[in-house]
Amino acid sequence: MIEILLLNFLFLLLPVLTFLIFFEDRLPTRHHKFIYILLSTASMFLCMAYPIKLEVGFIFDLRFVPFLILALYNGYKTVFPLYVVLNIYRFFISGEGIIQSFLFSTVIFLVVPLFTKKYIQLNSRNKVLYAAAAAFFTMFLYLLTLSFQVPINQEFWELTLYAIITYSIAIMIITTLIEKIIANMKARETFIYSEKLNIVSELSASVAHEIRNPLTVTNGFLQLLNTSKTISMEEKKYIEYSLLELERAEKIVSDFLVFAKPQSNNMVYSNFKEEIEYVTNIMTPYANMHQVAIQVNFNNSLYKTFDKNQIQQCLINLYKNGIEAMKKDGGTLYIDVSERKKKIFIQIGDTGTGMTSEEIAHLGKPYYSTKKEGTGLGMLMVYSTISKVKGKIEVESEVGQGTTFLITIPV
Template sequence: MLKVDGKLMPDRLQGVFMRTLPKRLAILIGILAVVFLCVDAYPRSGSEAETAEVGEWQFLWDPGHSNAVTDTPPEQVLHASNWTSMNEHTMPPARPRGAALAWVRIDIPQLGWPIPAVLVEKSSGRDVVAYTEYRKLFESDRKYRYTMNELLLPLRAEDAGGSLYIRMQIAEEGAGIVQHIAFGSFYELLTVYLTRDMLDIMLGGSFVLIGLVMLVCAIFLNRNYLKPWMSLVFVILSIGLLVVSYSPFLFTLYPAYGGILQRLFDVALFALLPSFLYFFQTIFGKGPRNIVFYLGRFQLAYSAFCLLLLLLNVLTEERYFSLYYLLTTTVLGVLMLVELLTMLGCSVLYSLQRNKDALIFNGGLAIFAGVGILELVLYYASKEQYDLYWWKWGMVAFVISLIVVLGRRFVETHNQVLEYSKELEMFNNELQRAEKMEIISELAASVAHEVRNPLQVTRGFLQLLGERSAVSEKAYIGMALEELDRASGIITDFLTFAKPGAENIKTLSVSEEFRHIEGVMTPLASIHHGRILLELEPDLYVRGNSSKFKQAFINMIKNSIEALPAEEGVINVRASKENGSIVIRIRDNGMGIGPEELKRLGEPYFSNKTKGTGLGLMVTFRIVESMQGTLEFDSEKGAGTEATVRFPEASE
């Protein structure tokens, strides 16, 4: 039971809570994804016609080997003649010995905008400084190893026809030193700049918010739901932190916190993989030969090792960064590929077993793994110069699938609990009924014989008195005899219930037995303006006692006759063979009974008749049970009642 404001939440409301919360989270993420995709697409298409893009620039290794930052580019750079033309796909020339700094020169076109500016969507280097020929535009002095920069630099009208110089420290050469250069209106480029990077912040922040909401909701969860829920919380939080800390926007806007953001990215990556594997394990199991379990254990240990390396890297001020990068980026990337492919293979196996959760998980994982693997291949193929972009949208699709799978699992678990509760209630009712039957059976066996003998003696003396009594007294003696006969009938029912006649068991022909029953019950049916219609398939046989078989069905048909309406009533008796069983159905068009009364049929002393004791139907249940059969009733007020009896088929 859940507690809300200190009060217990009913099971029904708890079930609604379990079912709706994951679905709402999935819908929320889906809506955010659609909005972000629309926002992401709009500024690019709307601003291309109003900007001037540059596809080529010049590259130069710093000839002076000086790290000093001046107000204008050095003279040897302004007058250098060995500039090399490049684009985002070409490699820079070989690095001269001892050279660490490089220059990029971009020709400034005619500036026809009121407030001109230039947008460099990516420049790969540290300690970036931007100049025109006569002034400094931008300076970034980073103390951490994050080489991605995004520059939006305002220009002046007199800068037209000149050049833009960008100096940076390059650790590793590769294509894409500078990418996507565009000149245009400052406000138009600012819109592109903010929208493009704010998208990552909004998307990542949404993941973080959803993860925190789920973390709060975990307080109200039952322990049985806690493990998969918390693993999904860590997956979503890790993804959100990865998206936020990967964007260059925060590094550009808050350069002083860049080191913290970079380490936050590493921690989120280390936490994502073991959380992901554990979630898979809690939902689908340990995988073939426990492969997912062992991978999860190994990844947990390796992530702990990476956290230790991160701590050492910080304490040593990145003195051994190359080793740290190898173990936490290159090796971890390979492990990620292996784990994604392993989980994808396992989910495919589960999907082939028609597991719906596996199909949903497989769809989300296929999108994420496909996009992630493709981008990782492009990243390493481009010597780590490829700008990872589409992976976050693969993450959105995958997280939605995870939430849907977890929601389905919660609903399934809740339905199982309800089913177990119903079965427990049914078993409890059966136990109570069995105890009642046992008590009545013992009572009948111990008392019935002793009571019948005095009744018979009393009846004999009353008959003698009736022969000698006056006419006026004979009516009273007749009434007494009728009541004694009724009491004797009740005792007989008690005896039948205590021992429903296991003797004289033989193979009975259903059609022959019902012909005798029809002959006995037709006069009673005629008195009540009813008819008995038999529809019996040939060659139907059961094992039992003939007299008790007749007694059981006479009781049921008698009840149907007494329930017939004042106008013409019909009682249909059908017998057929179904799946190796003999099925006998008795249906009338009488008044019917309600669901509450239907549940109590067969209980002792429960009857709708004025003088009924309920023992007749109780005896009928006992006889059917002694013949290894089952008896069920289906009824509706004003629509009649149908009794269905199933017996094991016997051979002729």
């Protein structure tokens, strides 16, 4: 019995190890769900193929561990294939308990994914505890239904206790490993992204200054040439086009300059009140042009040291993006600044067009923009600035409903 139980546990570890060794860094994120389904199905199938046969006539295995985990982490669409495979293979195995297995798996399939959204928002420790609690209660209910078909004696209660403990411990171990893998993936992504931002920061200042000087000279000569009376109107038109392109190039160079390291003469110790008021005042006329109302709620007493110019430009970019997302029909731009547990929370939300999950995933990458005329440097600057104050950005968006940026800055 112990050997088969350990074999079942090995089958549970197999998907985790396989994903970690072969798929973690080799497949795009969008393909991960397919791999989760495939590996979890294989794990569940193997657990059912090598069950523990009890003297009371029933079989016991750890098939519901991958089923529960996938239901908690990914919801209905991902766990549905497991639900189908589980019941088809259980019917093929036959024997006592087919009806109970079908009813129990159906209850898990219908109920557990209802908590997926709340579950994935928990921290790692709570995820492990909640998964263990889910295993405990589901196995207790399952064994309770079996008690109506078998004689209730001391042996039955011993088996029940062992089964509940085994499932709880197994799901705690697997969930802990999954959380470690997720944490490592996020840490690696954060490190790589930070390194990219550091390179941009180091190169941008020197390159931008070198480019700006000849741009300024060229702009000056073209403006002088444009005032000449010896050139035709058609030639003046070409000069005006050249000046417009130079102005656009100057804007891109200015965007690069904000990636420079924070300057000591710009550093302030502030609670963001002055910066929010300044950006709100200068962006209000632009918002009025697009029938957008700006609502600000400020409730923060925590202070932080930062580069004032960079933070103001960061907020301007977020305000501007929110306003432009509502320029067709107008709307409201919400700004909420609050504090909680030694952290400053800046929430900027709009009621605009919203974004898809793929668009959100690409935010902050160089030259990626959801606007046709955008360069993507604005959002790259936003992520770079928040990274410099050790903060993080979370984005919630729904197409047609709007977008909310939540900036968390530790003090």
